[in-house]
Amino acid sequence: MDREIYEYRARILKAMANPSRLMIMDTLSSGEKSVAALQEMIGSDISTVSKHLSVLKSAHIVIDRRSGAQVFYRLAVPCILDFFSCVNMVIQSDAEKSGRVASMIG
Amino acid sequence: MDREIYEYRARILKAMANPSRLMIMDTLSSGEKSVAALQEMIGSDISTVSKHLSVLKSAHIVIDRRSGAQVFYRLAVPCILDFFSCVNMVIQSDAEKSGRVASMIG
DNA sequence: TTCTTGTTTGGTAGTATGACCAATCACGCA
């Protein structure tokens, strides 16, 4: 088996596999945002947000653009979010089994 | 923002974000397999494979079925693999930029 | 140049991951 391709894919998934980073991606789906704007959404320290963004950038999930003192980030490949229509199926089948409410799906 | 849904999604992505587990998922896309069969594909210790499977099972990505002494695993939600048509776009745009070969995409 | 705003980087601490070996459990058969 070609291990390299799986390592590459894993790197991308790993970059996504964090609640704050998923929030960031979701926020960016409606257009580019500055670090400060994202920080307001997420609520953690701005240095933490900046590091999350650098993780997403290293994985080529977001692209940055400087404008004066601000840096704006946007999704490089918006289809990345389509994935969750399937993830939601996992959540759904789990929620049904455990009797949790459908509001989990969002 | 509803942090709970992002934590749930992150848990699923985290469960997927490992090369061996992606190999397992890919292998299971062609039908259910025993732990020993998967171990042969992956190459690591069988205890390691078993632990990977338990991670995937906890995330409701795979379902197990016992038959005699053997346990067979299969994908719970096969669409989970569709995701990679998009992940490949990330790989592709990255590969173009860095001049890496298209064989990365597999 | 100096100040201010916006962002990134360095350092640290606590927690989680992933690999292996050894031991245990589950099942079917003698």
Add this chain to the structure above:
DNA sequence: TGCGTGATTGGTCATACTACCAAACAAGAA
């Protein structure tokens, strides 16, 4: 009941993640 095969669990170690604070950096205004 005792054996053998197949799978899981416990223990350990090295490595990686994620949060925060503090310090440094980048750009524009005074």
